[in-house]
Amino acid sequence: NAGVTQTPKFQVLKTGQSMTLQCAQDMNHNSMYWYRQDPGMGLRLIYYSASEGTTDKGEVPNGYNVSRLNKREFSLRLESAAPSQTSVYFCASRDKGQGNYGYTFGSGTRLTVV
Amino acid sequence: QKEVEQNSGPLSVPEGAIASLNCTYSDRVSQSFFWYRQYSGKSPELIMSIYSNGDKEDGRFTAQLNKASQYVSLLIRDSQPSDSATYLCAVIAGNTGKLIFGQGTTLQVKP
Numbered sequence: 001n002a003g004v005t006q007t008p009k010f011q012v013l014k015t016g017q018s019m020t021l022q023c024a025q026d027m028n029h030n031s032m033y034w035y036r037q038d039p040g041m042g043l044r045l046i047y048y049s050a051s052e053g054t055t056d057k058g059e060v061p062n063g064y065n066v067s068r069l070n071k072r073e074f075s076l077r078l079e080s081a082a083p084s085q086t087s088v089y090f091c092a093s094r095d096k097g098q099g100n101y102g103y104t105f106g107s108g109t110r111l112t113v114v
Numbered sequence: 115q116k117e118v119e120q121n122s123g124p125l126s127v128p129e130g131a132i133a134s135l136n137c138t139y140s141d142r143v144s145q146s147f148f149w150y151r152q153y154s155g156k157s158p159e160l161i162m163s164i165y166s167n168g169d170k171e172d173g174r175f176t177a178q179l180n181k182a183s184q185y186v187s188l189l190i191r192d193s194q195p196s197d198s199a200t201y202l203c204a205v206i207a208g209n210t211g212k213l214i215f216g217q218g219t220t221l222q223v224k225p
Binding site: 031033035040041042043044045048050058059090092094102103104105106107108 | 118122148156157158159160163202211212213214215216217218
C-alpha cells in the first residue's frame with residue numbers, strides 16, 4: 001500500500017548509544033518531516049526537508065541529525081541518546097498538489113532511552 | 115505565546131450531541147489549516163483541511179475558519195463513541211511549509 005513507512009516500530013536504547021530511524025515514502029512527495037510527540041505537547045517538528053538535497057531545523061533539533069538520502073528516504077539519527085529523547089517519533093511527507101497540502105504520517109517509532 | 119493553541123480537555127459529550135473543538139493561531143499570514151484525529155497509540159489522520167474563511171462540511175464534520183480572529187474550529191455532529199480520540203489542530207506557518215501543531219484536545223463521547 002502507498003504511504004509512509006517507518007522502521008523500527010519500537011526501540012530501547014541505553015544512554016549514550018546511537019541509532020538511526022528510517023523513513024521512506026512511495027507517493028513521490030517532495031517534502032518530508034520528522035516530528036516527536038510527548039504527552040501533552042502535541043507534535044513538535046525536529047527537522048524537515050523541503051526537497052531532495054535540502055534539510056532545515058525545526059523547533060527542537062538539538063541532539064539530532066538528518067539525511068535526505070534521495071527523494072523517497074529521510075533518516076533521523078541520534079548520535080548519543082539521552083533519556084530526554086524518549087518519545088514517539090513520526091515521519092511525514094507532504095503533497096503539494098492542487099487542493100491538498102496535508103501531510104501523510106507514518107505509524108511511528110516508539111523510542112525509550114534508559 | 116504558542117503558535118497554535120488548543121484547550122487540552124478532556125471534552126466530554128453524550129452520544130448524538132455536537133462536539134465543538136476550538137483552536138487559535140498566532141501567525142496572521144498562515145493560509146492552510148488542518149484537523150487531525152489521533153487514536154491512542156496511532157498516528158495522526160487528516161480529517162479536514164480548510165483554506166478560506168467560512169465553513170467547510172464533510173459528512174458529520176464541519177471546519178470553520180475566521181482569519182480576522184485567527185480562529186479555527188471543528189464541529190462533529192451526531193457524535194459517536196468511535197469519535198473518542200485526540201483532535202489536533204495544525205497550521206502551515208507562513209510561507210515556510212512547516213506544519214505546526216497545537217497540543218491537541220481529547221474528546222470523550224459517552225454512550
